[in-house]
Amino acid sequence: MGTCLTSKFGKIETVKYTLSSKIAYTTVGEAHAYWDTKATFDYDAKLSSTIDTGYSGGGTNWTLSGSRSVGGSIGHATGYSNKGPYFAKQWKVPIRYTKYKKVHYCNGVQRSKWYTIEAGRYDIPGGGSTGKYGKDVRSKDGTKFYDVPKSRTAVVPKGSYFQLSGGRSITWTGAATVYGLTIGASTSYDRDHKQRITAGNGRYKHYIWGLHDKPSGNPGIFLSDWGRPASGGRRADPLGVRGGRRAEGRARPQRRQPVQRHRGERPRQGGRGVVGRVSQRLQHHRPAGEADRGKAAPRSLRGEALGVQGGQQRGVGG
Structure with missing residues (x-):
């Protein structure tokens, strides 16, 4: 050609x-x-x-x-x-x-x-x-x-x-x-x-x-x-993402961390959660008219409280 x-x-x-x-x-x-x-x-x-x-x-x-x-x-x-x-x-x-x-x-x-x-x-x-x-x-x-x-x-x-x-x-x-x-x-x-x-x-x-x-x-x-x-400045992304990513400055939700307690530490009186419920049951089982000192709670509840205080994830009821 x-x-x-x-x-x-x-x-x-x-x-x-x-x-x-x-x-x-x-x-x-x-x-x-x-x-x-x-x-x-x-x-x-x-x-x-x-x-x-x-x-x-x-x-x-x-x-x-x-x-x-x-x-x-x-x-x-x-x-x-x-x-x-x-x-x-x-x-x-x-x-x-x-x-x-x-x-x-x-x-x-x-x-x-x-x-x-x-x-x-x-x-x-x-x-x-x-x-x-x-x-x-x-x-x-x-x-x-x-x-x-x-x-x-x-x-x-x-x-x-x-x-x-x-x-x-x-x-x-x-x-x-x-x-x-x-x-x-x-x-x-x-x-x-x-x-x-x-x-x-x-x-x-x-x-x-x-x-x-x-x-x-x-x-x-x-x-x-x-x-x-309308007033200038940096805008917030209406969908919470920029180009498929999480918007800058938008914090991820933080996972709640369990409270760590040492063995032997007394549980919190009242309150919410497993520790509070165990504490209330200990109060309920105290002998009438007796002071806290020198009196033990029932064994099942005592083990229950120790399990919670030690940070272990055991269910209530021993």
Whole structure:
């Protein structure tokens, strides 16, 4: 395969030889859902991505050199829908990459050669996944909202949705690794390729903000948070969790520790619990008119009291 031109220097052509190919799952999108929201990402009908091209002069040391737009119908739909709350992940699709050797000839004489790695079609490997979840990117959501200019923020009303279906996504610099080369990729949004958020009916507002521009501009992606407090300051998480973890500063309930007593120590008079009940029964069994000193309680109760005082977990009744 090649192109041939004729010039004053003679016949010039470049021939492309296929060396090998392999499938790599490549990041093509992501969606975000913080508190009381659901995230959806659709990658349907056709490829709509621009993917870096690899270059090597000798076929061993690879660098990135330009990019290639991949398109064409795939006849399938992939992605995820209604994930959340506290969900944000990238989405990867299987793309076949081909390694080529390209040779430049002039009048049949080889003048130069080089090698490329180029993205091709959507191709599910035998027994493989139609798509895969990529990196967890929840760290982009939440309190980072405070660092964003108000001009890049918006509110999604309760029970409604917002989606990006135009413009271009951000570039994911580590979209895939092919033949040892890490490449980047981006996606063009349209009606078949979109990021979407659906707001619940919770009491707080559902805020979003664009990474590079306002949501109605060309934000690349949009991120998610819940309502800014009226008086400023740090908010308390309404669900008691942040990104699936217990809220900062929210203490776990402490388990009540049993009271340790030494053998021979007199039990507490009255009160609640086993010790108090045993003490009351000892009082009840004292002979009438006798002082405590020198008088022993019934043996069964005496053993009972010693068992409790010694910190042992024995039932009442010896």
